[in-house]
Amino acid sequence: MSKVYFVGCGPGDPELITIKAKKLIQKADLLVYSGSLIPTSIVKLCKKGKKHDAAKLVREEIFDLLSKNAKKGKLVVRLHDGDPTIFGAIKEQIDNLDKEGIESVVIPGVTSFLASAAALCTQLTLPGVTQTIIVTRAEKRTKVPKHERISELAKHNATMVFYLSVHLLPEIVKQAIVGGYKKSTPAAVVYRASWEDQKILTGTLGDITKKVWTEKITRSAIVIIGDVIKPKSYEYSRLYDKTFSHGFRKAKVKIKIKN
Ligand SMILES: C[S@@+](CC[C@H](N)C(=O)[O-])C[C@H]1O[C@@H](n2cnc3c(N)ncnc32)[C@H](O)[C@@H]1O
Structure with a gap:
């Protein structure tokens, strides 16, 4: 089945990209990326593929690129800054691709x-x-x-x-x-x-x-x-409290309850 990968590449620091995202970008035959918030060093990871800056395209043009290339059996990556599911406008593309029988795969990123x-x-x-x-x-x-x-x-x-x-x-x-x-x-x-x-x-x-x-x-x-x-005060977590037991650790200090 033809596929399109919607890939998050993190907030900008190239070292905050996931291994999965990096591998897909490196292997992509087509990379459609969200220009302004993705560093060129990440876009350049795609050596052999054709690259398009989505900022210069409208929805239909992006859809055309994704669907035509996916149908040809190409490895198609739609690259988003951060995580694709946050203000990423992916649902409209996923639904239209689905109508054409193209599967979508979403790879999360650090938002x-x-x-x-x-x-x-x-x-x-x-x-x-x-x-x-x-x-x-x-x-x-x-x-x-x-x-x-x-x-x-x-x-x-x-x-x-x-x-x-x-x-x-x-x-x-x-x-x-x-x-x-x-x-x-x-x-x-x-x-x-x-x-x-x-x-x-x-x-x-x-x-x-x-x-x-x-x-x-x-x-x-x-x-x-x-x-x-900048909290004026806060409470310590219960999870690491020495009096607190949970599934993986028993309390290290027992509290005496007075009657
Ligand atoms: C169209 S939304 C895309 C959000 C992206 N999908 C994410 O998960 O971060 C673009 C907005 O994300 C925020 N943004 C993206 N990258 C950022 C960064 N490195 N630092 C601060 N804000 C950022 C800004 O508010 C920007 O206007």
Whole structure:
């Protein structure tokens, strides 16, 4: 059966690519890649194949390239930055390929919000702070369902992650505060996480916009808000607590319960 591989190549650092992704790129007869956020060193791993920058193509042109080459039995790779399943527009292609009897295989990659969290050297879920991460985007030309308005999602006071939205930071801040975050809530913006020119800006909802504008960052960045960025306090994990038993280890210290 003809196949198309939708492959994630990670956030930018060529060493954050999976072995599976690297092998597929090296062997590809056709590589259609998302230009601006994939380093040339990764694109160049494809030595013999034909390469097309998807940024210059429309949906139908991409589909044509993928389906015609797959039907010829070529090894076809549609290469995405980060992970293909996050804001990757793959479902429409997968469904159209399926109608033509072409199988799709998705290879995951390190998505940019995880590379951003790593750059911040933080933990996005912290006991006593939040156990939830909300991944979303701000609305502009692409609409977001009404019940997913930032002010609605912000009511959870969880860690919030925004893709494709750094240019809309004033609106994010406004809506987050309407939803219940304080002006003093920690906020961070990571520009080109894991690239050599990566920039990390941290502050609060009250001052992050000014910091981002000073650096003239308008794209290729992840916005994260929430106390986990700079927690005033948090609880240690139960998993490694000496009084806690679980399937793989018995408690090392027994707690005496007084009657
Ligand atoms: C179309 S989305 C694709 C996301 C991608 N599939 C992923 O998993 O990271 C593009 C957005 O991802 C974010 N992004 C991608 N690479 C990034 C990086 N290295 N550092 C920060 N943000 C990045 C930015 O918000 C950018 O506007």
